[in-house]
Amino acid sequence: MKKWMIYGTTGYTGELIAREAVNRGMSPVLGGRNADKIRPLAEELSLEFQAFPLDKHAAAQLEDIDLVLHCAGPFQVTSEPMIQACLLAKTHYLDITGEISVFEWTHSLHARAAEKEVILCSGVGFDVIPTDCTALKLKEEMPDAIELALGFDSDSGISPGTFKTMIQGLGSGSMHREDGILKAVPIGRQHRTIDFGRGSRSAMGIPWGDVSTAFYTTGIPNISAWIPMPKPQVYSARLMGAAGPLLATDWMKEKLEKQVEKRVKGPDSEVRANSPAYIWGEAKNQEGVIKVARIRTANVYDLTVYGSLEIVRRLLIEKVEGGYYTPAGLFGSVLVESLPDSGTFEIDTFYPR
Structure with missing residues (x-):
C-alpha cells in the first residue's frame, strides 16, 4: 500500500483535510515542524506522524513516502525546500497554494521532475x-x-x-x-x-x-x-x-x-x-x-478539502508520467464537476x- 503525507496539519486547512481523509478511510502520515503541535491531532485520529523542518535533511524523512500534500504556508517560503526534498526522495508533490511565484517556479522544474518520474502539481485546492x-x-x-x-x-x-x-x-x-x-x-x-x-x-x-x-x-x-x-x-x-x-x-x-x-x-x-x-x-x-x-x-475551504483528496486518491492508484502539471492538466475540465x-x-x- 502506498504511503502519503499531509505536511502542515496544525494549520486550519491542513487539519480540515486530515479529518476528512480519515472520514474517507484514508490513513495519511501527519507532518509538520513541531511534534508537540502535531501529536494531539495524530493521537485523536490514530495516525502516524513525523516532525521535521524543511531543511537539507528533509528528503531523508520522505524516503518511504510516495506522495506529499503540502499545506504549510506561506508557500513562497516553504514550497521550494519541500519540492527539493521531494525530488531527491522521488516523492510526488502537491500543494494548495495560490501564489503565482510558486506556480512559475514549480513549472520551471518540469524537465527535472520528468527525469525523476516525480509529479509536481501546485494549486490542488480552491486555488486553482x-x-x-x-x-x-x-x-x-x-x-x-x-x-x-x-x-x-x-x-x-x-x-x-x-x-x-x-x-x-x-x-x-x-x-x-x-x-x-x-x-x-x-x-x-x-x-x-x-x-x-x-x-x-x-x-x-x-x-x-x-x-x-x-x-x-x-x-x-x-x-x-x-x-x-x-x-x-x-x-x-x-x-x-x-x-x-x-x-x-x-x-x-x-x-x-x-x-x-x-x-x-x-x-x-x-x-x-x-x-x-x-x-x-x-x-x-x-x-x-x-x-x-x-x-x-x-x-x-470545502472545495480545497474535496479537490486535494480527490487528486491524492487518483495519484495513489493511477500511473501518471512525471513532470509539472496543473490540476486540469492532470484530470481534465470535468475534475471540478x-x-x-x-x-x-x-x-x-x-x-x-
Missing part, C-alpha cells in the same frame, strides 16, 4: 482547481481563443493561513498575462462589470494564480483574474497601491501577521455550508466571439454585432 477547470472547459469550447478572463464570487470566511499569505503579497500590486508574458498592473487599475452567477457586479482584477496556471493549461496568451469589488473599494485599492513600499516592508508584515494570530480564526462548518462559490470564465477569439462558462461549487457540492458547467455564446 475550479478556475483551472473552467479555463480548460473554455479552451475546449473555443480552441482559437486569444483572451481569457477568470474569476469567482463567494461569501466564504478566511483562515489565518490565507490571511498571512495575503499579507506576504502586500505592496506587490496585481498581475495579468499579456501576449504570454506575466506583467504587473497597479492594484485597482483593472475594473469591469461581471455576472459571476448571481447577478452583475462591479469587479476588480487580482493577482490570482490562474494568470500563471491557465496559460500552461490552455496556451491562451492573454489572461486576467477577477473578484467582485464595489467601485468605492476599487478606488480605495488604487490609493492603497500608492502605499505599496510601506506595506511591503518586513516590519509592517510582521506587525500584521501578529494581529492575525491574535484575532483571525477560520470559518466554522455552518459558515462553510452556507457560502458556496460561483466560478466564472470568459474566452474571446480573434473574430470577437465570446464564450462564457459558469459553475457553482462548494465553499472555498466530479467534486461534492459542485454543479455542472453552463456555457453561453455571444456573437459580435
Whole structure:
C-alpha cells in the first residue's frame, strides 16, 4: 500500500483535510515542524506522524513516502525546500497554494521532475482547481481563443493561513498575462462589470494564480483574474497601491501577521455550508466571439478539502508520467464537476454585432 503525507496539519486547512481523509478511510502520515503541535491531532485520529523542518535533511524523512500534500504556508517560503526534498526522495508533490511565484517556479522544474518520474502539481485546492477547470472547459469550447478572463464570487470566511499569505503579497500590486508574458498592473487599475452567477457586479482584477496556471493549461496568451469589488473599494485599492513600499516592508508584515494570530480564526462548518462559490470564465477569439462558462461549487475551504483528496486518491492508484502539471492538466475540465457540492458547467455564446 502506498504511503502519503499531509505536511502542515496544525494549520486550519491542513487539519480540515486530515479529518476528512480519515472520514474517507484514508490513513495519511501527519507532518509538520513541531511534534508537540502535531501529536494531539495524530493521537485523536490514530495516525502516524513525523516532525521535521524543511531543511537539507528533509528528503531523508520522505524516503518511504510516495506522495506529499503540502499545506504549510506561506508557500513562497516553504514550497521550494519541500519540492527539493521531494525530488531527491522521488516523492510526488502537491500543494494548495495560490501564489503565482510558486506556480512559475514549480513549472520551471518540469524537465527535472520528468527525469525523476516525480509529479509536481501546485494549486490542488480552491486555488486553482475550479478556475483551472473552467479555463480548460473554455479552451475546449473555443480552441482559437486569444483572451481569457477568470474569476469567482463567494461569501466564504478566511483562515489565518490565507490571511498571512495575503499579507506576504502586500505592496506587490496585481498581475495579468499579456501576449504570454506575466506583467504587473497597479492594484485597482483593472475594473469591469461581471455576472459571476448571481447577478452583475462591479469587479476588480487580482493577482490570482490562474494568470500563471491557465496559460500552461490552455496556451491562451492573454489572461486576467477577477473578484467582485464595489467601485468605492476599487478606488480605495488604487490609493492603497500608492502605499505599496510601506506595506511591503518586513516590519509592517510582521506587525500584521501578529494581529492575525491574535484575532483571525477560520470559518466554522455552518459558515462553510452556507457560502458556496460561483466560478466564472470568459474566452474571446480573434473574430470577437465570446464564450462564457459558469459553475457553482462548494465553499472555498470545502472545495480545497474535496479537490486535494480527490487528486491524492487518483495519484495513489493511477500511473501518471512525471513532470509539472496543473490540476486540469492532470484530470481534465470535468475534475471540478466530479467534486461534492459542485454543479455542472453552463456555457453561453455571444456573437459580435
